[in-house]
Structures are given as structure tokens and as C-alpha cells.
Amino acid sequence: MTENLKIPKQAARQYPKPPEGSWTEHYPELDTEPVSYENSISPEFFELEREAVFKRAWLNVGRVEQLKRKGSYFTKDIPGLKTSLIVVRGKDDKVRAFHNVCRHRGNKLVWTDYPAEEVSGTCRQFACKYHGWTYDLEGTLTFILQEGEFFGIDKSKYGLVQVHCDVWKGFIFVNFAAEPEQSLHDFLGPMITAIDYPFEKLTQRYYYRGDINSNWKIFHDAFQEFYHPPILHGHQNPVMRQTDYQDLGFYTSYFQAEGPHRVGSTSGGAGGKLVPEFYNPIEQVMRSGLFGPWDPSEIVTDQLPPGLNPGNKKNWGLDSFQIFPNFAIVFWETGWYLTYHYWPVTHNRLLFEANAYFTPPRNVRERLAQQLGIATIKEYALEDCGTLEATQMGLESRVVTQFPLGDQEFMCRHANKVINTWVADYQQKQAKG
Amino acid sequence: MANLLPAEFSDLEPFVADWCLDSEPERYAKRLSSTMGEIQAFYDAIMPRAEDAMVYLDRFPLDALPEDAVRLLKLLYSLILMSFAVEVWKQPYIPDTGTAQFELKIEPFP
Ligand code: FES
Ligand SMILES: [Fe+2]
Numbered sequence: 001m002t003e004n005l006k007i008p009k010q011a012a013r014q015y016p017k018p019p020e021g022s023w024t025e026h027y028p029e030l031d032t033e034p035v036s037y038e039n040s041i042s043p044e045f046f047e048l049e050r051e052a053v054f055k056r057a058w059l060n061v062g063r064v065e066q067l068k069r070k071g072s073y074f075t076k077d078i079p080g081l082k083t084s085l086i087v088v089r090g091k092d093d094k095v096r097a098f099h100n101v102c103r104h105r106g107n108k109l110v111w112t113d114y115p116a117e118e119v120s121g122t123c124r125q126f127a128c129k130y131h132g133w134t135y136d137l138e139g140t141l142t143f144i145l146q147e148g149e150f151f152g153i154d155k156s157k158y159g160l161v162q163v164h165c166d167v168w169k170g171f172i173f174v175n176f177a178a179e180p181e182q183s184l185h186d187f188l189g190p191m192i193t194a195i196d197y198p199f200e201k202l203t204q205r206y207y208y209r210g211d212i213n214s215n216w217k218i219f220h221d222a223f224q225e226f227y228h229p230p231i232l233h234g235h236q237n238p239v240m241r242q243t244d245y246q247d248l249g250f251y252t253s254y255f256q257a258e259g260p261h262r263v264g265s266t267s268g269g270a271g272g273k274l275v276p277e278f279y280n281p282i283e284q285v286m287r288s289g290l291f292g293p294w295d296p297s298e299i300v301t302d303q304l305p306p307g308l309n310p311g312n313k314k315n316w317g318l319d320s321f322q323i324f325p326n327f328a329i330v331f332w333e334t335g336w337y338l339t340y341h342y343w344p345v346t347h348n349r350l351l352f353e354a355n356a357y358f359t360p361p362r363n364v365r366e367r368l369a370q371q372l373g374i375a376t377i378k379e380y381a382l383e384d385c386g387t388l389e390a391t392q393m394g395l396e397s398r399v400v401t402q403f404p405l406g407d408q409e410f411m412c413r414h415a416n417k418v419i420n421t422w423v424a425d426y427q428q429k430q431a432k433g
Numbered sequence: 434m435a436n437l438l439p440a441e442f443s444d445l446e447p448f449v450a451d452w453c454l455d456s457e458p459e460r461y462a463k464r465l466s467s468t469m470g471e472i473q474a475f476y477d478a479i480m481p482r483a484e485d486a487m488v489y490l491d492r493f494p495l496d497a498l499p500e501d502a503v504r505l506l507k508l509l510y511s512l513i514l515m516s517f518a519v520e521v522w523k524q525p526y527i528p529d530t531g532t533a534q535f536e537l538k539i540e541p542f543p
Contacts, residue, residue, distance in 0.1 A: 281480065281516070352535070364495060365491055368487065374537070383529065383530060389531060
């Protein structure tokens with residue numbers, strides 16, 4: 001048992017860094033200077049970012065399990081682009097995405113009761129609530145009421161406006177560009193496409209969402225560094241209250257960036273391996289907590305799925321993959337995963353989504369362990385939400401304009417750099433015409 | 434009238450009306466609208482029975498729980514959310530969270 005007591009110390013130990021001396025300096029495209037967050041407080045930058053990033057990058061909008069059979073659909077609002085999509089499985093089983101706008105007079109085509117809320121279901125066709133124009137599952141306009149009253153109208157020219165759509169490992173991505181600059185596979189690149197995880201087996205889904213008064217990048221940054229948890233979340237449970245964590249801080253065991261994407265891996269050490277005094281009573285009763293069940297799910301074997309633990313570190317606990325621009329997948333050692341989406345609404349508001357995916361519980365005990373795991377997500381995330389609204393206020397004062405980032409904030413620095421690069425690249429292309 | 438809870442847990446029936454809630458937003462709203470005294474009384478009643486309740490509930494397949502068992506399970510879902518108020522925060526709300534909202538919109542049942 002005394003051996004177990006040492007685990008927090010190990011977690012606080014500094015892991016070996018690349019030969020350059022730091023993760024940051026390992027990447028020549030990054031410098032070590034203080035950074036500016038003007039890109040997170042400027043309405044003008046936000047307008048640019050919509051065009052340069054959100055209309056050019058591949059964006060994840062959901063998973064294929066949400067489209068179980070032919071005719072299954074869901075709508076997905078993209079608030080920062082002021083648009084809504086219909087994502088649907090066609091008669092040919094292909095997943096397509098369309099703008100959710102009727103070609104007649106622009107009514108939002110698919111919604112129920114509240115025009116601003118997302119819906120899902122199964123249907124054979126989409127009929128507009130306004131004048132009844134009807135589209136098939138492939139987006140073709142099939143019916144115009146009193147068609148003879150229109151002037152030489154050609155139905156084939158009035159199909160739903162399609163959006164580029166492709167699927168990787170069951171994740172449905174869209175791209176709003178007229179012609180995407182890269183295929184989804186090339187965009188994801190080798191680090192992400194190396195991941196071969198049995199996503200299709202984790203069908204038990206919990207979905208959170210929140211509207212938060214902060215720039216999406218400022219918010220995202222708190223989920224791509226492990227520098228803040230011992231402090232901001234330092235009261236959550238006895239592990240977090242450990243003086244080792246609070247005095248020495250927490251060290252990420254591995255960072256990697258590739259193209260616009262990045263990953264951070266950390267050691268395990270929680271998950272029921274410590275002495276009971278390190279857990280809240282409910283955690284001990286339900287064998288779960290920060291974050292998720294202590295007992296491995298049925299997908300866990302002695303071999304990690306390909307692509308995980310890319311740094312090949314001992315005591316692997318989790319990988320937090322950040323897929324540019326606003327999507328993250330977090331894999332946990334006990335065999336479940338989380339996704340986060342950070343959707344900009346305005347320059348200082350975001351829609352934050354968190355999905356947790358588990359294997360279907362085989363009994364009440366497993367069900368409760370999942371429920372406690374997802375409950376901790378909220379207790380942590382709400383602490384982040386409150387604080388990041390405060391950070392946004394501090395930044396918007398513009399009293400301070402340059403901010404030092406440490407090596408533990410490698411992923412924040414990389415993300416900031418990539419956004420600025422994409423925007424600069426877009427501006428250059430625009431200037432050339 | 435059928436019992437609200439399985440016979441072994443009939444002493445917990447007074448908690449059913451207030452604490453058997455269908456969704457996470459309802460449970461969280463209940464936490465915020467309750468006094469620490471009310472939350473503590475609920476926690477003190479359910480927590481010592483949680484292990485027994487799990488043993489009892491595991492006799493049934495998850496997708497075929499009788500109604501009284503589902504109520505018992507819902508008490509455990511409420512226990513999870515209330516435990517943070519009792520064990521961590523010593524108050525119903527999470528400190529420093531202001532008006533931020535973060536709600537569970539899709540939650541499996543049971
Ligand atoms: S706007 Fe859709 S049918 Fe008229
Ligand atoms: Fe956090």
C-alpha cells in the first residue's frame with residue numbers, strides 16, 4: 001500500500017523532454033515568446049476566422065451511430081456560420097450533408113416546434129412546412145405544389161445545397177469550401193489516421209452542451225493543458241488535494257504536433273489504484289470518478305489500439321487528441337472515450353459540447369460507474385466555464401496584451417500559432433485574388 | 434397500491450416523491466434549489482444503502498428492471514449528483530461558476 005501512496009509523486013515528476021530541452025523548442029515553427037490573444041477578443045478577427053478556418057477546415061458534426069438506417073437524419077446547427085445542416089443516410093446508405101434551407105423561399109426545412117433547436121429522426125423525404133416543396137434523401141427536389149404556376153421551372157436545378165461530407169472511423173465530417181483544398185484523409189494526416197479504435201463498440205452515449213461567454217479558443221485552451229487542474233480543480237477530490245499536485249504541479253508525459261493537429265498524453269495513477277483515503281466516498285462505492293469507471297471495459301486488452309499512446313510512454317493513462325480546428329477526442333485507459341466540440345457563436349461566445357461514449361453497460365453497477373464518471377465531467381467543466389468567462393473579461397480589457405506560456409502549455413501555443421497561420425494564409429490568397 | 438420501492442428498501446420511500454427524477458437537468462436543478470440540510474438528509478439516508486441497492490438491482494437485466502427497481506436506481510442517480518454537494522463543495526452549487534450552464538441533453542435510460 002505504501003507503494004501506491006507514491007503515485008501522485010510520480011505524476012508530479014518531470015518527464016524527459018526532447019533533446020532541444022523543451023516540447024516547444026522541439027518544433028522550429030514555434031517560438032518561446034509571449035503570445036497575443038487579440039485573435040480571441042477582436043470581432044474583426046472572428047469574421048476572418050469564419051472564412052479562413054471554419055469554411056476551409058473539415059469539421060466533425062457527429063457519428064454514424066446517429067444515423068442507424070436509411071432515412072435516418074439529424075440536423076446540426078453551426079452557429080458561427082449562421083447555418084444549419086441536414087445530415088442524412090440515403091437509400092444508397094451513403095451519408096450526405098445539406099444546408100437546411102428550402103430552395104423555394106428559404107424556410108429552414110427540417111425542425112420541430114422550435115426553429116432554433118436541433119432535431120433527429122427517420123423519414124422517406126423532407127417536406128417543407130411552408131408550401132410543401134419536397135426533397136428526397138439525396139437532396140433532389142421531387143415535388144412542387146401547383147408546379148404549373150411557376151415559370152419554366154426545372155426541378156433538377158433546385159435540389160438542396162450540398163456540403164462536402166466524408167466519414168473517418170464513423171466520425172462524420174463536413175467541409176464548407178466550394179472545393180476542399182485537401183481530402184478528409186489528407187487533412188487528418190498520419191497521426192490521426194493511425195488511430196484504429198473500436199469506436200463502433202462504444203455506443204452508450206451521454207451528451208452535454210453549454211452556452212458560454214468566452215471565445216472558443218480561450219475555452220479550448222483550458223482543455224488542452226494540464227497545468228491548471230491542480231489549482232482550478234484542486235478541491236474536487238483527495239487526489240487533487242494532494243500537496244504533491246498543488247505544490248509541484250502536474251507534468252504531461254508526452255506532446256506531439258503534426259500539421260494543425262496535436263496530442264498530449266498523461267500517466268494514469270487515479271482510477272482506483274491509490275489507497276481509499278484518496279477518493280471521495282461515492283467513488284469508492286461506485287468504483288468510478290475522475291473521470292470514468294475504474295474497471296476496464298470489454299474493449300481493453302493488453303495491447304492498446306493502434307495510434308494511441310503515440311509517445312509509447314509507460315503508465316499511460318490518457319491521450320487528448322486535438323483535431324483542428326475545434327474537435328478533440330480523449331481516450332482513457334479503462335476503455336472509453338470523450339469528444340469535445342468548441343463551436344464559436346460570436347467572438348466572445350461559444351457552444352461547448354461534450355460527448356462520452358462507453359460500451360453498453362452489462363448491469364446496474366456498470367451503468368452507475370458510467371453515470372458517476374459523466375457527473376464528474378460536469379463538476380469540472382462548470383469550474384472551467386466560470387473561470388473562462390472571467391478570462392475573456394480580463395483579455396477584453398486589453399490592459400495586458402502579451403502573455404507568457406510555459407512548456408506545459410505547448411498545445412495552447414501550437415493552437416494559437418496554427419489559427420494565425422490559417423488566417424494569414426487565407427488573407428494572402430485573397431490578396432492574390 | 435404497489436410499493437414504490439422494493440420491500441428491502443421501503444424505509445427509503447419518503448424520498449421517492451422528491452428525489453426520483455428523470456433527467457440530469459432536473460437533478461441538478463433539485464440540487465440548486467435544495468438546502469444543504471435537505472441534501473445532507475437525503476445523502477445520509479441513501480449513501481449507507483447504496484452498496485445493498487446495487488447488489489439488489491444487479492439481480493435484474495438492465496433493460497428489464499421492474500418499476501420499483503427503476504425508482505431505486507433513480508435515487509442512486511440523484512445520490513451521485515448530491516454527493517458532490519456533500520463530499521466536495523459543502524454547498525449545493527459549484528463555487529465560482531457564475532451563471533454558466535452545462536446540461537446533459539442525452540442520457541441513456543435506464
Ligand atoms: S419556402 Fe419551402 S416550400 Fe416555400
Ligand atoms: Fe479544467
